[in-house]
Amino acid sequence: MSDLLEVANLGKRFGGFVALDNIALSVRAGERLGLIGPNGSGKSTLVNCICGTLRNEQGSVRFDGRVIDGLPAHRRTRLGLARSFQLPRPFVSLSLMDNVRIPLLYTVEARGAHRAGAAIDDHCHRLLREVGLEAKARALPRDLTQVEMRKLELARAMAAEPKLLIADEAMAGLTHSEIEDILALLVRLNEQGVTVILIEHIMRAVMSFSRRLVVLVSGRKIADGLPEEVMRDPEVERAYLGQ
């Protein structure tokens, strides 16, 4: 299989602070990749650079065979690169239906699918059903619980019909059964052919989901490999538990 995402020598600074230092990372199509690291290690910055929310000063990102450096975020989403935000960022004045309708209108339709309003409505319902929010289709985001908000965040990312989905801490603060729900959803997506990068602090979730694990510490990648092996890596242990 070819590489879907290829990050080479990626560097990002905030003033004098080096947030990302020479990151190299390739992800094959269909992979389930876990990305972990302590707070402030650069995980979200990496996601932001890959998705175009931030500009990287150094290095390059290739996606699906083309260099996407300099492309604005919405163009990357259209190419098939979707992400959920660490803190849910729903469109607060739009109903849940309309929240998932946006990527349909602006991403899927922009790729050339021209469907009637009713077909798009059906699609919105189907997406909400998949995350168990169909009953609240007409509700506003502020009527949702935390877990529902995170599900909406995922549904909106899924609506863009991505090739690669980056879930940025989709499970923080959730209970065990809620975590199971979301994991099952991600696994299902992956089985449908979507490559998934999972950024997570909850190790149980990361270990059960990931087929490969990457560890970031202080903006550097210190490990990359099979999850069990990575967790036994003395450098990873040191980063997490101290010496």
Place this chain on the structure above:
Amino acid sequence: MRTIPFLIICLAVGAAVFAGAIASGNDYLFFAGYVVMQYIVLATAWNILGGYCGYVNFGTAGFFGIGAYVTVAIHQWHPLPIPLLVLIGGVVSAVIGYGMGYLTLRLRGAFFAIATLALAVVLETLVVNWDYVGGSRGAYIVRPEAIAPFGSYIRYMFMIMMLLAVAALTVARLVERSRLGYGLATIRDDELAAEAAGVPTLRLKLIATTISGALMGMAGAPFPYYIGYLQPDSTFGFDYAVNAIAMSLIGGTTSWVGPLIGAVLLGSLQQLATVTISSAVNLLIVGLLLVFFVIVAPNGILGLIHKYWQHKSDDFVGRRRVDLEAAAPAPAADGAPGAPP
């Protein structure tokens, strides 16, 4: 409702208003009505960028003034019919709206508002120093006494401004219900999330600024003929900006109906106050009403109506029911303390 029936209803209402004013036999109604119609256009135009998209524009007077001074410049060269002047004013201010958008739309919140305010000041300075259109002395334009078949000229001008108001409302309603409207709403709610969902935010904002600027310029184009003596100071005055914002906020910013309600209400009140008390009371009325609405109905009259409806039926949920609390900006994405593994 489709656009064509909507347009027909608007035109019917406009015709009724026009017939009523003629029946009253008092030409002053046309003078007062012209200003109200003008504010419907300005408030509706403001709302396309400010309400739908959340970018507060303090430069209304700038665009209005462009329209007015384009007319003056053309009049100095060769008088043209007003509908043509409206079109030219619209095109020029659309171009300036696009340019302003390109320069300023990367700014957000107060910074954007300040930049638009600066635009009005820059344009005023340009006009003050442009002798051809009268400079700081101002420009006189003598409007013809009468025009067939309307009789007095002011009736003709009222008619033009009313058609412009209908056009503005139709455009606003089309924008609101289109893909563009959804996109603008996401920009208002959360620009980063909008980009991540594939919304080309800069492009949509530019479209909104261009449409909004064009409508404002069109509202300004007939103004020299209405006022007779055009002066930079009052043409680029802050009143237009404040009124357009206040009318939209008082009416409600989430739908095309809001600026219409606000402009009719506030515009009529101001005209009434001008006649009965004094023209200086105008801004006082705006100020008091704004304070009142911020306290009692922060989402404007539309917000009040929605609230009332919700009490009536709890399962009714408006598509664009916005609450100021809910619309408060979300905290930054990376600020959350996550539990260490």
